[in-house]
Amino acid sequence: MAGKTESATYTHGHHPSVLRSHSWRTAKNSVGFLLPHLKPDMKILDIGCGPGTITVDLASYVPQGHITGLERVGSILTQARKNAQEKGVTNIDFLEGDANGLSYEDNTFDVVFCHQVLQHVGDPVGMLKEMSRVAKPGGIVAAREADYGAFVWYPELPGLTEWQNLYDAAARRNGGEPNAGRMLHVWARKAGFRDVNCSCTMWCYASKEDVAWWSESWFERSVASSFATTATEHKLAKKEDLDRIANTWKEWGQDEDAWISIPSAEILCYKE
Template sequence: MEHDQSPGEPPNHPPAQATLHEIRTAETSAAHLLPKLHSMKEFNPHLTLLDVGCGSGTISVSFAKLLPDGYITGIDVNPKILPRAQAVAETAGIKNIEFKQGSIFQLPFADETFDITYCHQVLIHIGSPWDALREMLRVTKRSGVIAAREGDYETECIWPELPELVKFHKLMAGLMRSGGGAPAAGRQLLSWALRAGVERRQVTLSYSTSSYNTPGGRKICSQGLCEQLRGGGLREKALKFGLGTENEFEEMAQAWEEWAEKEDAMLAMLQGEILIQK
């Protein structure tokens, strides 16, 4: 799935890193869930859906468009991102949605609240992802669906293989591990679901790819990563854990800028996907 454009520009235009995340929609980031969502919608147009780790809300908003008679709840552990998510929804004219602060390990909802519970690029960053899946199962109704899509960072391929970008790949993997995450999350989703107590027959496993290979896509990718290397949370965390120096981060940023301008440049990664039928 190629990423090369933002779904819209709400008030207070975001920094480049936010734009990198805000090109995500249900169509690009939850395609494995959509056939099931549409079949469930035929029987119940008033579906409730929880988007765990909603970030700035572009995926949540696209779910709300697909379920105009349903209701979407987005939740994120970072309260500072929620005003941005609300702005995205308001700009899109979406009313059937709300955003709350909360942890995936302690979702602030009663048992069996939602018809569909979904997360995207969340489990890859946390320890004990099976506990997170168990909590997602708890808040999902009987006969409901839990869906997740996580990158397999170890499958990333890039061209041209500039030395500084190879270093960047190692930096990102180190950052994930330092926070208890698993860079190869995509290939471990089924294992985590089974550890959460799910039976194999309940799980549908699939794979897709994400890629940046157009001028627009490369620009968004490069600008977002450069911003993080030059002053964002990625840089701060990497310095904290001794995973690089300021000079090295600047060299990586310059390499991303060089990569974005090359006509033959590309970046792709395998994405693991699961659907759990409760």
């Protein structure tokens, strides 16, 4: 079905501050719901793999199998390939491609999954259908998506509510769905899956080190990433608004009681 292309714009973009955040992700802290279902000889497709840290981790779970990381922005794959090479992982490859129209034959993979991708696409149901197409009968289609409207933090600074509202507006302006988590199971059923196994896990940053890392990340992302570009170019916010939001993230990170939870919904479906 190659040929269909993505209509939405990726809200976060690929600024170094974004890639540093994504490089924190591992198989255990991001796709733990999938791990018990993996077998050593499986063939896996990781859609929207980014810098490839999850992909490289998953390769160790299929030592007699193979994993492919697919990413629309080919330049990021240099980092992914370097990561695999440094860790001596060989049952892996990284390819540039658009998941709306995969270049694979029907029934190719044992597992097809994506992590924090469907919230950024124009047709999540269509992408899930395409994921199902290339999965083998009896194979797994899985996804994990955050829900920005369900983020909870302490202390409850007004600037962070402003950030949450602005992120929602920017993501929707780009054609995405920032509250994807609560809709993920519905999209799966619309894509034709009858047995949709649902779960929910969250990242929680409460230690001094984790709070500082998340605070510093969004301090920079608020003014320098594609999120900031979307906000200013489409007149959703002015530079001074972004500066105020960035400084609020810094203020939050300096509070000794700072805490944030980031929930993500998960689906695991078997292709009939």
